Amino acid sequence: MSAGDPRVSDPQLADPARSDPSQADPRAPAPTPSASTGASAFPASDATPGDRARESAAPTLPDGGRRVRAAIRRALADDRDDERPDAADPGPAEGAVIELEHVHLGFDGRTILDDISFLAMKGETIAVVGESGTGKSTTLKLILRLLVPDRGCVYVHGREIGGLSFEEALEVRQQMGMVFQGAALFDSMSVYENVAYPLREHTDYEEEEIERRVREKLAFVDLDPDVVMPQLPSALSGGMRKRVGIARAIANDPRIMLYDEPTSGLDPLTTGTITRLILKLQRELGVTSIVVSHDIRSVFRMASYVALLYEKQIRFFGTPEEMAASDDRYIQDFLGGF
Numbered sequence: 348m349s350a351g352d353p354r355v356s357d358p359q360l361a362d363p364a365r366s367d368p369s370q371a372d373p374r375a376p377a378p379t380p381s382a383s384t385g386a387s388a389f390p391a392s393d394a395t396p397g398d399r400a401r402e403s404a405a406p407t408l409p410d411g412g413r414r415v416r417a418a419i420r421r422a423l424a425d426d427r428d429d430e431r432p433d434a435a436d437p438g439p440a441e442g443a444v445i446e447l448e449h450v451h452l453g454f455d456g457r458t459i460l461d462d463i464s465f466l467a468m469k470g471e472t473i474a475v476v477g478e479s480g481t482g483k484s485t486t487l488k489l490i491l492r493l494l495v496p497d498r499g500c501v502y503v504h505g506r507e508i509g510g511l512s513f514e515e516a517l518e519v520r521q522q523m524g525m526v527f528q529g530a531a532l533f534d535s536m537s538v539y540e541n542v543a544y545p546l547r548e549h550t551d552y553e554e555e556e557i558e559r560r561v562r563e564k565l566a567f568v569d570l571d572p573d574v575v576m577p578q579l580p581s582a583l584s585g586g587m588r589k590r591v592g593i594a595r596a597i598a599n600d601p602r603i604m605l606y607d608e609p610t611s612g613l614d615p616l617t618t619g620t621i622t623r624l625i626l627k628l629q630r631e632l633g634v635t636s637i638v639v640s641h642d643i644r645s646v647f648r649m650a651s652y653v654a655l656l657y658e659k660q661i662r663f664f665g666t667p668e669e670m671a672a673s674d675d676r677y678i679q680d681f682l683g684g685f
């Protein structure tokens with residue numbers, strides 16, 4: 348594994364603004380000659396080496412950075428782990444924890460997903476991104492088997508889940524922790540009862556064991572159990588509610604975590620906290636995660652691979668670094684605000 352390997356993804360490395368000098372906003376005015384010689388409006392001592400590199404690099408990129416991106420792509424290709432199986436190949440891929448294979452799904456005759464294939468190997472975080480309405484939440488519902496594809500297969504740990512009975516599907520679902528859009532807590536229940544809920548539903552633990560676990564999970568998400576356990580969700584901030592939602596999702600020690608827009612509606616600081624928490628789950632517990640998000644900054648920090656949905660299909664699948672290096676106009680526009 349090299350330092351550039353996304354699975355050891357150092358947020359610094361995954362940050363395209365750092366790894367790809369061509370990511371400077373192309374719409375920004377070109378630096379003036381005086382800026383590139385260091386005689387800018389800012390004292391020279393304020394410029395970091397990175398700033399100076401960008402300043403001197405910018406005028407030499409008349410092609411809008413295409414050559415730089417191509418060079419990065421070649422470097423990444425040399426590094427590429429060719430052992431990774433292809434989700435489109437028939438049958439469950441060896442070692443895949445979650446796999447969608449040629450999945451088609453429509454509602455009322457309207458196609459939403461048209462031949463979707465991707466997979467997550469153990470410990471990977473796959474970010475599913477795309478504009479609103481492209482089928483991201485639907486994809487999570489397929490993995491939870493709340494929906495069944497019209498055609499194609501969904502495998503969880505190599506087992507096709509489309510044909511499972513209701514009870515078998517419940518069993519599969521129990522291996523998964525789901526963090527819903529919004530926090531989706533039970534408003535009339537205390538934080539303690541919210542986190543204890545899946546334990547009461549799915550285990551025969553004594554109260555003592557339930558409390559031990561509730562405390563452990565709240566501490567994991569950096570909440571003080573003694574403070575928050577008796578509180579109602581309405582007494583908490585949005586970020587704290589989101590953390591309780593994560594504590595509840597991990598109560599049963601799931602091996603798979605699914606997140607639907609875990610940072611939407613949160614301020615940047617809280618977004619950073621939640622992003623770090625998802626990384627912590629990935630690194631310390633080795634869970635396999637699918638994260639639906641349109642927050643590209645947090646996606647680039649946590650994703651092993653990004654799947655971009657566009658017009659019913661996967662327009663792009665690759666590492667954040669590969670995505671940043673892509674010449675695809677739509678991808679560049681999609682990342683534009685970043």
Ligand SMILES: Nc1ncnc2c1ncn2[C@@H]1O[C@H](COP(=O)(O)OP(=O)(O)O)[C@@H](O)[C@H]1O
Nearest residue numbers: 454455459477478479480481482483484485486
């Ligand atoms: N149960 C449903 N019945 C009919 N249409 C649905 C249903 N669920 C989702 N859709 C439609 O499918 C499309 C994708 O929805 P969704 O997966 O929620 O998008 P995203 O999460 O990417 O914003 C949307 O056009 C939505 O209106």
Ligand SMILES: [Mg+2]
Nearest residue numbers: 483484485607
């Ligand atoms: Mg959605």
